[in-house]
Amino acid sequence: MASRGWTHSTLAEASGVDPKSVERWVNLGRVPRRATAMKAAEALGEDIHALWPALRQARSAKAVSPELVALYEQRADLPVSVFVDLLSSAQERVDVLVYAAVFLHEAYPRLNDLLRERAEAGCQVRICLGDADSQKVQLRGQEERFGHGIESRCRLALLHYRSLVDVAGVEIRTHGTTLYNSIYRADDQALVNAHVWGVNAYGAPVWHLRRVEGGSMFDTYAESFDAVWSTAREVR
Incomplete structure (x- = not known):
């Protein structure tokens, strides 16, 4: 029209x-x-x-979902400020589900401070990282032709978040599930990094979602996070 x-x-x-x-x-x-x-x-x-x-x-014709705010061809197209701004906006909840995503700490060294500030402001912060010893993580390394690199990045990510282990309001766990999507959630918005077989996460698409009345896409990913979280082990 x-x-x-x-x-x-x-x-x-x-x-x-x-x-x-x-x-x-x-x-x-x-x-x-x-x-x-x-x-x-x-x-x-x-x-x-x-x-x-x-x-x-x-x-x-199928309409574009009103829950879709933006679609990016690959994660590398997003400046880290997009992730930082999203997490900074959280008032109640921050959820991060990844294998490693060390690019966040590498590009924004204040990430731990930001998460600590959000927790002090009353947010529930949940970080779920890949277990470097799990078969699923090791298989992902083979599929992406990244070898042991992904395992070492999982361990590096855990080191990055170590200082938050005893912070009130922050909980860190490791999971050994097949990661179909990396999820970065702040309240009712989320950045979802799809995973493509044989492609590193930085080269895969990202969609920005928001929860809207009557929608189901956002809740699908939120429930997926909760399902993985329930299987993950707490880092002490």
Whole structure:
């Protein structure tokens, strides 16, 4: 619709409907009744025979989820400030599920201070790292042709977070699960780094999600974190 220069307001006015109805047509792929479409076509000076098929085609198209804030082709495209800003915004919860993700500490040495500050402000901070001795971590190293490198990075990540082990409000665990996605959550927003077989995480896509009423994508990843967390071992 946008390609023809129509806006939500002009189409709503021409159709005699509420703008929210138009948002549902555009965002959810719904189509108005034929009589409504004919009224809109007449008001907009469009040929109903051209307008109606376009609206029918929209019905079969899958709308982009309103939970998707942004999509990045690969993690390397994101400056570390995107991760830092997200975690800094947390008021209630910070969840991090990774194998290592040492790029955060390497690019932002104040990460531990940030997490400590969030915990002191009342946030629940949960960090879940890969167990370097687990078969799943070792297999990932083989699949990414990174060998023992990923195991050493898991150990390095644990060293980075060691100073937070006794901080109130911060809990650190290690897991030995297959990591399908790395998750960086702050309250109702999350950066999800997808994992692709044979590709290092920095070369895989990242989507920025937010929880919205009626949505399920965000909760799917939040529940995935909780499932892994329940199997992980506490670092003492």
